[in-house]
Amino acid sequence: MAAIAASHAVSQVQNIIQRLQLGDKRLLLAVSGGADSMALAYIASRAVGPRNCIAVTVDHGFRPESAHEAAAVGRYMQKLGIQHEIRRLKWEEVQKPSVQRLEEVARQRRYTEIGNVCQTYQVSAVLTGHHSGDQAETFLFRFIRHSGIHGLSGMSLQTALPFALPAADNKTPVIVRPLLDFDKRSLYSICKAGGIEWFEDASNSDTRFKRNMLRQIICEADDDDRSPFNASSLLKVRKAMQGHREVIDRGLASLLDKHATVRADLGVVELAAETDGQQLPQWASNPAVRERALASVVGWVNCKDHPPELAHLRKFEQSIVSFYKARKAGASVAQTSVSTAGVTMLPPTARHGWLFCRQRPRANEIQITKDLALGATVLWDGRLLICVQAKPGRSISEAVTWRAYSQDAAMHKWADQLLEHRRVCRKTRRPADMHQAVLVVQPIISVTPVPDAQPTLAFAFGSVCAESLVATDLDISVRAVRGTDLVARN
Secondary structure, three states, X not given: OHHHHHHHHHHHHHHHHHHOOOOOOOEEEEOOOOHHHHHHHHHHHHHOOHHHXXXXXXXXXXXXXXXXXXXXXXXXXXXXXXXXXXXXXOHHHOOOOOHHHHHHHHHHHXXXXXXXXXXXXXXXEEEOOOOHHXXXXXXXXXXXXXXXXXXXXXXXXXXXXXXXXXXXXXXXXXXXXXXXXXXXXXXXXXXXXXXXXXXXOHHHHOOOXXXXXXXXXXXXXXXXXXXXXXXXXXXXXXXXXXXXXXXXXXXXXXXXXHHEEEEOOOOEEEEOOOOOOOOOOHHHOXXXXXXXXXXXXXXXXXXXXXXXXXXXXXXXXXXXXXXXXXXXXXXXXXXXXXXXXXXXXXXXXXXXXXXXXXXXXXXXXXXXXXXXXXXXXXXXXXXXXXXXXXXXXXXXXXXOEEEEEOHHHHHHHHHHHHHHHHHHHHOOOOOOOOOHHHHOOOOEEEEEOOOOXXXXXXXXXXXXXXXXXXXXXXXXXXXXXXXXXXXXXX
């Protein structure tokens, strides 16, 4: 049976790779050392060949034995003929988060490191060992967070790699989950039959972490066919939600193309408001479509790697519906913003529609970047890609460096210059672009011409500063990491 399972898995992965047109691409395998990822490496080596694979193990450094396990993974990758890298996270460089946020922060840093490996080897696809048990766990996790249809449809086969820079072809690497149709037991069987050693992470049984607690609930329920919490029951509901989402999404993309304006350079989305101000706009007239439209916009703006919770979407919906009810009744409407899920929504005015921008960051939430060389691209605040490079035909010293700041950090250095630049911008820019809520979440960029020199304010509020030599010698580009596609798969 195990041999049949392995053969079936190899065949399925081959079909998926071909269907996604990745057959001629080199693939990165995320291998932690657990049974699922070790089985993935075994299957992938036979599905596409070991020379078409690179494996990476991210050692979080939380457990004394993790370095030994990462090295053991490397030995098995060598046996398979797969190139292998170990990336160890260094927590002394950052403030270690609380237990409640440890999973989230560790996941973000893990994916960032995987993205760095993609950059190094110009890999466009990352294969992970997510299986049907992970899918059930994700569904339940999102259910208790009150996700809508978007979240309850679960993990998709392919999605953009979170926190990753685009490759040389300007495309963001993707995650591919080829084992979603296989359960954990099948992967254990493949490992046992192949004599593959794997490691059980003791921290996976620590129920202080919510996902571990949910995993335990599902495992206990799997022994009871009548339980609504067994994996089979959860996956049936998830599949139904996926079907509902697909039906809604068919018309959503064209609807948003018509009614949404994406400002990729600012990380802002504007949704149209009805001209008479009394009727709900077309994108908001149907509650189900409105929920999905808001989920798409909010997810695009906050760039989180999970869909927004239903409770957050309801806050935006309530404000929108109340706005038009008050207008229709002839009552005065308070022009107040709504902030939740890391996003601020501004009500429409005569000059703009519904504006969605990043919620104002907390103090020191956005770190100042290190000195970067010309031509470098950085993912700033997890949502904007910034690149500073010499203009064509310009010869610029290699000693020139640049940094990106949040507005709060920059105000300590260049308050007078920033206020003057804002005054100049107000004369030439759209009112929506110059709204205070939009400005405070934009990057401020400085350029240092030579080492130890005083940095020059170069870019602020979405435009080059007029007094800067940068205006003639350098190109500065800022664009959303998610491009302009609002209807993205999770």
